[in-house]
Amino acid sequence: MRLSDQEYNRLLLLKKLRASEPVARTDLVALTGLTGGTITAITADLVNRGIVIEEKVASSSPGRPRVNLRINPSGKYVIGTTATGDGHVLTEIVNLRGESLGVSTAKLRTATRIEDLAGQFAAALDNAIAGWELRREDIFRIGVGLPGIVDCRTGIVEQIVTYEPGPCDFGGIVSRALGIPTLVDNNINLLARAEHWYGAGAHTSDFTLINVDLAIGAALYRGGQLISGAHGIASEFGHTKIVPDIGRPCFCGGRGCLQAYCSVQSIIEQSCKRLGRASPAYDGMNACFDGLLREHASGEIDIWPVLEQATHYLGIAVANHVTMQDPEAVIILGPPVAKMDRLRTTFFAALEQNTFPALRRRTKLYFKFADKSAYARGAAAMVLEHVYAAS
Amino acid sequence: MRLSDQEYNRLLLLKKLRASEPVARTDLVALTGLTGGTITAITADLVNRGIVIEEKVASSSPGRPRVNLRINPSGKYVIGTTATGDGHVLTEIVNLRGESLGVSTAKLRTATRIEDLAGQFAAALDNAIAGWELRREDIFRIGVGLPGIVDCRTGIVEQIVTYEPGPCDFGGIVSRALGIPTLVDNNINLLARAEHWYGAGAHTSDFTLINVDLAIGAALYRGGQLISGAHGIASEFGHTKIVPDIGRPCFCGGRGCLQAYCSVQSIIEQSCKRLGRASPAYDGMNACFDGLLREHASGEIDIWPVLEQATHYLGIAVANHVTMQDPEAVIILGPPVAKMDRLRTTFFAALEQNTFPALRRRTKLYFKFADKSAYARGAAAMVLEHVYAAS
DNA sequence: ACTAATTATTTTAGTCCCTAAAATTTTAAC
DNA sequence: GTTAAAATTTTAGGGACTAAAATAATTAGT
Structure with a gap:
C-alpha cells in the first residue's frame, strides 16, 4: 500500500529523528524539509504517545535553547522473538532505541503445524x-x-519450511495468548529493518541485505520501504x-543454488566430506562450524578450497544482483566472508570481475x-515503522 | 522522486482512463477510488489541456447519459525516435493513444561524440x-x-556504448534545434513504458520486461513506476x-554473460561458427538472422543446439530473476523464443526447474x-507519464 | 406533453494537512 | 533591566480531497 503524504512525512520525521538523535526541532526542519509548525505538530503527537521524549539542553549561546528529542x-519496550x-526460540527485550535489556532462550519441540509453533512461541514469551x-x-x-512467507500487514504466515503449509494467523494467536499487540515478519526482513533504522548504513534507503547463516537469505529496501514481491516471497x-x-x-530440489555452496550448512557438509568426517546433526551445526574454523585457523585442517569457492560464488551472485538491480548499497551479514582477509580478497575479485563495468566500485559494500x-532490533524497527506506515 | 498525493491521483486517473477508454466519469470513480467531485476537477483539466476529449454516448436506459472520455x-502528436x-534512426509519429501515423528512417553516420549523435537525431527529426x-x-x-545510461528527468545522457562518455544534454540539443520539448530515456525503458500504458498487460504495475534483440536489455516497473537504480543504470x-x-x-570483458549465449548477435555468431561461415558485419546482422531462421525452418541447416542452449539459459536467467524478485509478471520481447513451440517447451522446462518451488507457475509470463x-508508443507513454509525474 | 424515476455530473461546504509568516518564549550578554 | 538571538509555537491561509446536496439530462409511463 502506498503511504499518504501525511504518513510519509511522519515516517520521514521519525526516521530522521532516530538516525540523528538527540536532535532539536530546528534540525528536523533542515533534515525533513518540513516547516517548523509541522514539526511542532508531529513531534507533539510523538511525545504524547510516549514514543519520543524531550530533553533539556544547557545552552551557551544567546537565544532560546534547543530542546532535544530522543526516542x-x-x-x-518491545519483545523480539x-x-x-538450530531449533530454539530466541526472545529478547529491547527499547525503541534497539538497546537490549534481556535475553531468554527456549528449546522448540518438533511440530508439523504452524499453529503449534505459534503456541510454543506464546509459551516462550x-x-x-x-x-x-x-x-x-x-x-x-x-x-x-x-x-x-509472512504477510507483515496481517501477521498471517503462509509457509515455513518443514511445517504444513498455512495460512495461519500467527500474529493473532500470539497476540491473544498474551494480550499484547503482535507484529510478524520474515526474519531476514527483520535484519534489514534493523539495519535501516539502527545500522551504520542507517541513512541508506535503497539497499540489499544478504544474510549468510546456516541458510542464505536476503531482503530488499527500495525507496525506504521493504519490498516483498508480488506473492510476498x-x-x-x-x-x-x-x-x-x-x-x-x-534441498529445494534444484541444482547449483548459491545456498548449496555458500551457506554455513553447505560449507560444513563440503568440509566434512573433504575431511572424511560425518556431517553433524542439524542442531549441532553452529558448534561444528565454530570447531572447523578453529581447527582451520590453527592449521590442523585446511578448508580453504571450500571457503574460497563459497566466497567466489557469493561474489558472483552479488555481482549479478548489482548488475541487474543497481542498489545503492549491499550489506552482507555472516561469519565466513566477514572474518578473513583472504576471503575478502577473493570476494572482491569475483565481484569486480563479474559486475557490469559501468557499475564497478560504485556500489557501497558493508x-x-x-x-x-x-x-530484536529489527522487531523494534518494525514497531517504529508501524507507528505510521500503512504497510 | 516521490510523487505527491495529487500527482499520484492524477496519474492514477490518467492510467485508468487510458487502460479502459472510452470510459465515463462514473466509472473512473470506481476505478480510482476517488470521489466524483475530484474526478470532475481532474478531467476538466485534462480536457482543457487537450489530452482528453469528451464523447457523447446515446443512452438507452433512463437517467442522465454518461459522457465518455478518451485520450x-x-x-x-508525439514523435518517438x-x-x-544496425545504425539507423527510426522516427515515428504517434498520437497519445499510441497509434502510428507515419514512419521514417535515416542512416546514422559513425560518430564518437554523443553531441554529434544528438545533432544527427535533430536532423533526422x-x-x-x-x-x-x-x-x-x-x-x-x-x-x-x-x-x-540516461537520466529521463533531465534528458542528460551519461553513456552510450562506442561513444565517448558524457554527460551530454541530449534532450536540450534536440529540443533547441527543433523548438519542441523533448524527453529522453533508455530505449528498453521506452519498451516497458509502452507495455505499461498500451500493452496487453496494461493493468500490470509490477513487471519486468526483457528484450531479446541484437543485445539483451531489461527494464523494471515496480509499484507502477519505472525504477532505474541508484546510478541510473x-x-x-x-x-x-x-x-x-x-x-x-x-564484449563487456566478462565471461558467461547471458548476452553471450542468448542475444541475437551471439546466436548468429555461434550458428555461423557451427556452419563454418563468416559472421556478418554489424549492420547485416538482422538480415543474416532472418536468413538463418529461414534456412533452419526449411531444413537446410540445423541450428537447434544453438537456439536451445540460448533458450535454456534464458529460462534459467528468468528463473533466477523471479526467485530473487518475485515480480507479478515477466514480459519477454524478441523473436527467437516467441516464435517456435519447441523453444517454448525448452524455456518453460528451464524456468520451472530453476525457480524456487514456492514461486513456480505463479508468475505471469507473456x-x-x-x-x-x-x-514510439513508449515515447507517447513517457509523455503521458510526464503530464504529471515528478520523475 | 407532462411527470416521475433514474442516473451522471457538478457544486458546495467542510476537513485535513500543509506552508508562510508573525508572535512568543527563553536564553546569554551587556 | 534591556537587548539581541535563536527555538518554538501560534495564526492565517491555501490546496486537494470528501461527503452530500444540487443540478442536469435522459427514459418510461400516463
Missing part, C-alpha cells in the same frame, strides 16, 4: 516475561521473526542458480558479523 | 517532420530512446553471469514479438 529509552536455525518480572502493560509490542537469493544444470544438488540481537 | 486521438541496432508536412505546433512532444540483465568463470567471453512501433 524514549524506557517507556515502551525468532526461531534460530510468557516464560520470558515472567522471568523478567515485567507487567504486561510495560510491553508495547511483540515482534516475531520467522523463516518463512522474500527474495530467495540463496536459491538463485550459480552453477546451473551441473552444480551441487540443493560486511558485518552476525549479531543475535539484530532480530 | 485525444488527433490533437497532440530511436537508434536501431527535422527531415521527418518536413516529409510529413507537419507544422511544429502540431507536435506536442518528442521522445528519444537511446541504448545507454537500467537493469543490465544481459550481463548477469549464467556460466560463470568458464563461459563464453562477452511472450511477444518485437515491434518497431513499440519505441
Whole structure:
C-alpha cells in the first residue's frame, strides 16, 4: 500500500529523528524539509504517545535553547522473538532505541503445524516475561521473526519450511495468548529493518541485505520501504542458480543454488566430506562450524578450497544482483566472508570481475558479523515503522 | 522522486482512463477510488489541456447519459525516435493513444561524440517532420530512446556504448534545434513504458520486461513506476553471469554473460561458427538472422543446439530473476523464443526447474514479438507519464 | 406533453494537512 | 533591566480531497 503524504512525512520525521538523535526541532526542519509548525505538530503527537521524549539542553549561546528529542529509552519496550536455525526460540527485550535489556532462550519441540509453533512461541514469551518480572502493560509490542512467507500487514504466515503449509494467523494467536499487540515478519526482513533504522548504513534507503547463516537469505529496501514481491516471497537469493544444470544438488530440489555452496550448512557438509568426517546433526551445526574454523585457523585442517569457492560464488551472485538491480548499497551479514582477509580478497575479485563495468566500485559494500540481537532490533524497527506506515 | 498525493491521483486517473477508454466519469470513480467531485476537477483539466476529449454516448436506459472520455486521438502528436541496432534512426509519429501515423528512417553516420549523435537525431527529426508536412505546433512532444545510461528527468545522457562518455544534454540539443520539448530515456525503458500504458498487460504495475534483440536489455516497473537504480543504470540483465568463470567471453570483458549465449548477435555468431561461415558485419546482422531462421525452418541447416542452449539459459536467467524478485509478471520481447513451440517447451522446462518451488507457475509470463512501433508508443507513454509525474 | 424515476455530473461546504509568516518564549550578554 | 538571538509555537491561509446536496439530462409511463 502506498503511504499518504501525511504518513510519509511522519515516517520521514521519525526516521530522521532516530538516525540523528538527540536532535532539536530546528534540525528536523533542515533534515525533513518540513516547516517548523509541522514539526511542532508531529513531534507533539510523538511525545504524547510516549514514543519520543524531550530533553533539556544547557545552552551557551544567546537565544532560546534547543530542546532535544530522543526516542524514549524506557517507556515502551518491545519483545523480539525468532526461531534460530538450530531449533530454539530466541526472545529478547529491547527499547525503541534497539538497546537490549534481556535475553531468554527456549528449546522448540518438533511440530508439523504452524499453529503449534505459534503456541510454543506464546509459551516462550510468557516464560520470558515472567522471568523478567515485567507487567504486561510495560510491553508495547511483540515482534516475531520467522523463516518463512509472512504477510507483515496481517501477521498471517503462509509457509515455513518443514511445517504444513498455512495460512495461519500467527500474529493473532500470539497476540491473544498474551494480550499484547503482535507484529510478524520474515526474519531476514527483520535484519534489514534493523539495519535501516539502527545500522551504520542507517541513512541508506535503497539497499540489499544478504544474510549468510546456516541458510542464505536476503531482503530488499527500495525507496525506504521493504519490498516483498508480488506473492510476498522474500527474495530467495540463496536459491538463485550459480552453477546451473551441473552444480551441487540443493534441498529445494534444484541444482547449483548459491545456498548449496555458500551457506554455513553447505560449507560444513563440503568440509566434512573433504575431511572424511560425518556431517553433524542439524542442531549441532553452529558448534561444528565454530570447531572447523578453529581447527582451520590453527592449521590442523585446511578448508580453504571450500571457503574460497563459497566466497567466489557469493561474489558472483552479488555481482549479478548489482548488475541487474543497481542498489545503492549491499550489506552482507555472516561469519565466513566477514572474518578473513583472504576471503575478502577473493570476494572482491569475483565481484569486480563479474559486475557490469559501468557499475564497478560504485556500489557501497558493508560486511558485518552476525549479531543475535539484530532480530530484536529489527522487531523494534518494525514497531517504529508501524507507528505510521500503512504497510 | 516521490510523487505527491495529487500527482499520484492524477496519474492514477490518467492510467485508468487510458487502460479502459472510452470510459465515463462514473466509472473512473470506481476505478480510482476517488470521489466524483475530484474526478470532475481532474478531467476538466485534462480536457482543457487537450489530452482528453469528451464523447457523447446515446443512452438507452433512463437517467442522465454518461459522457465518455478518451485520450485525444488527433490533437497532440508525439514523435518517438530511436537508434536501431544496425545504425539507423527510426522516427515515428504517434498520437497519445499510441497509434502510428507515419514512419521514417535515416542512416546514422559513425560518430564518437554523443553531441554529434544528438545533432544527427535533430536532423533526422527535422527531415521527418518536413516529409510529413507537419507544422511544429502540431507536435506536442518528442521522445528519444537511446541504448545507454540516461537520466529521463533531465534528458542528460551519461553513456552510450562506442561513444565517448558524457554527460551530454541530449534532450536540450534536440529540443533547441527543433523548438519542441523533448524527453529522453533508455530505449528498453521506452519498451516497458509502452507495455505499461498500451500493452496487453496494461493493468500490470509490477513487471519486468526483457528484450531479446541484437543485445539483451531489461527494464523494471515496480509499484507502477519505472525504477532505474541508484546510478541510473537500467537493469543490465544481459550481463548477469549464467556460466560463470568458464563461459563464453562477452564484449563487456566478462565471461558467461547471458548476452553471450542468448542475444541475437551471439546466436548468429555461434550458428555461423557451427556452419563454418563468416559472421556478418554489424549492420547485416538482422538480415543474416532472418536468413538463418529461414534456412533452419526449411531444413537446410540445423541450428537447434544453438537456439536451445540460448533458450535454456534464458529460462534459467528468468528463473533466477523471479526467485530473487518475485515480480507479478515477466514480459519477454524478441523473436527467437516467441516464435517456435519447441523453444517454448525448452524455456518453460528451464524456468520451472530453476525457480524456487514456492514461486513456480505463479508468475505471469507473456511472450511477444518485437515491434518497431513499440519505441514510439513508449515515447507517447513517457509523455503521458510526464503530464504529471515528478520523475 | 407532462411527470416521475433514474442516473451522471457538478457544486458546495467542510476537513485535513500543509506552508508562510508573525508572535512568543527563553536564553546569554551587556 | 534591556537587548539581541535563536527555538518554538501560534495564526492565517491555501490546496486537494470528501461527503452530500444540487443540478442536469435522459427514459418510461400516463
